[in-house]
Amino acid sequence: MTDTTQAWGSAPSNRFDAIAIKFRGLFSEIGKNAVQHDLDRELRFVDYQALKAAGFSKLRLPEKFGGLGLTLPELFGLIIELAEADPNLTNAYRSHLGFTEDLLNAAPSPWRDAWFERIGRGETIGSGFSELGDTKLGTYSTQLTRDENGWQLNGEKYYTTGSLYADWITLGAVDGDGVPVGALVPTKAKGVEIVNDWDGFGQALTASGTARFTDVAISDDLIKPSALRFSYSGGFFQLVHLASLAGIGRAAASDLARQVAERKRVYQRSNASRFAEDPQVLQVVGRVRGAAYSAGAIVLKAAEALQAAYDANVSGDEERIAVADRNADLEISQSVTVVSNLILDASTILFDALGASAAKRSHGLDRHWRNARTITSHNPRVYHDRIVGDFAVNGTSPAPHGGVGIASHSENEKAEA
Known part of the structure; x- marks a missing residue:
């Protein structure tokens, strides 16, 4: 059968193929097992980690922090190619890529650079914004409250895509006065429970189920300077x-x-x-x-x-x-x-x-x-x-x-x- 893989159109940049070649062998291996993983409903921990080791979690990260410094068209070119292998994994990395974009659009600060360095070390971030139930539009039932001992997180999230794979969860909550606040939560912290209970008939391997937080201690350096996301x-x-x-x-x-x-x-x-x-x-x-x-x-x-x-x-x-x-x-x-x-x-x-x-x-x-x-x-x-x-x-x-x-x-x- 003729190889038709090069007929998908122009690359997003002149350097794109030189960048993509570093990942295409891995994408090919991921694609070979996609059907069996889907049939068995088996989460792709090994492949998520292999992508991390190959630098997929650092695509937009500045080069001085160990990233590849890709443009957005180059990023989306690679997302398409990974999704061809298995779209579950593109969704699992979606929140991480978005958090990286948050940092790229933030004003320079020690907080921003500290997270650039974490991502440069290979740490990844899952999602924690959506909630089920009768939560009022534009707010959260999840609470981050502060006392003499520091911040404590309590609540429950759903559609926590990628969190079972990741090191951190980026989430939105409200403080004691009902003001929105953002935070990063270690997925292995005491009081964090992440459940693989997403039962959708598609995208079944994205780890998009429930995350529960019970009296989770959150240090000041894990509170986001702003609860707002990047403008686009x-x-x-x-x-x-x-x-x-x-x-x-x-x-x-x-x-x-x-x-x-x-x-x-x-x-x-x-x-x-x-x-x-x-x-x-x-x-x-x-x-x-x-x-x-x-x-x-x-x-x-x-x-x-x-x-x-x-x-x-x-x-x-x-x-x-x-x-x-x-x-x-x-x-x-x-x-x-x-x-x-x-x-x-x-x-x-x-x-x-x-x-x-x-x-x-x-x-x-x-x-x-x-x-x-x-x-x-x-x-x-x-x-x-x-x-x-x-x-x-x-x-x-x-x-x-x-x-x-x-x-x-x-x-x-x-x-x-």
Whole structure:
């Protein structure tokens, strides 16, 4: 079978292939075991650590701290390639990559440099922001309170993606006065319990279950100077999902092409004596591959908008920052439904080019749709479409990204007004 791996489009930079070659062998090994891990629902601790050892946790870290100093388009190019091997691992690293971005956009300080050094030593960070239940929108039930002995953390988080793999959890809480506060929590600290109870039908190996905190002692140096995230964080985290979808599309396209090439049996109504020469079958293969190509091209183009937002933040020019953040938000919102539809469609129609045997669990072809469907459920696509439409018609800039929770009566009344 012809090697078609080089036909996914232009690299995000001239140096990208020289950077990516350091990881591609590892990505290939991860991909070989992806189906079995999915079937067994076996978390990928070994592969997460192998990625860490290879420097995947340091992609955007400044070189003086031991990182690779990648641009955002280069970062997202590698995220797509890892997602092609296994999108569970891109999601497991999503919070870590976001925390690194927090640091890159923060003002210089000993606190920032201390965390750069920790990441440079290979330490990684999982997520701890989402909560279940009747938590009020825009706040947390998790509390960080202070007494004469220092800070204590109590509460429960869900969707703590990557935390079972990581050394730290970055989380949001409220202090005794209800003011939002951020902190880093060691995953092995006394009073921390992380449970692998995420039961989704896709993205099953992301360690996205429950984390409980009971009287966890938190030192002052683990309290974030600001509870705010970097200004383009909403677009950044969404684009990680879109990059994961693009990688899923590539994997689906490659799996389909291989199975068509290897298939011996043909149908009575086939158009050729060899399945691999049937033009209607080849049309389906081409459509799936075209969807994967298009999704990747869109992601890398949107990553350029994120890079512009980062560059604006570094400049300190408030007007430039506002425009760049708005543009990045819009470009990514314009991409969400298109990329989602491309990959959801591709991961469904691939079965049209194969026989009933393609549905065997051992082939693992269903995992592409299950993973894609789970990722696209994280943020409602209809909201992104509405935001884009409101800008196009009324010139309305996107509202700031918020969390998920129960709206108060006053918020409901405001929404209805």
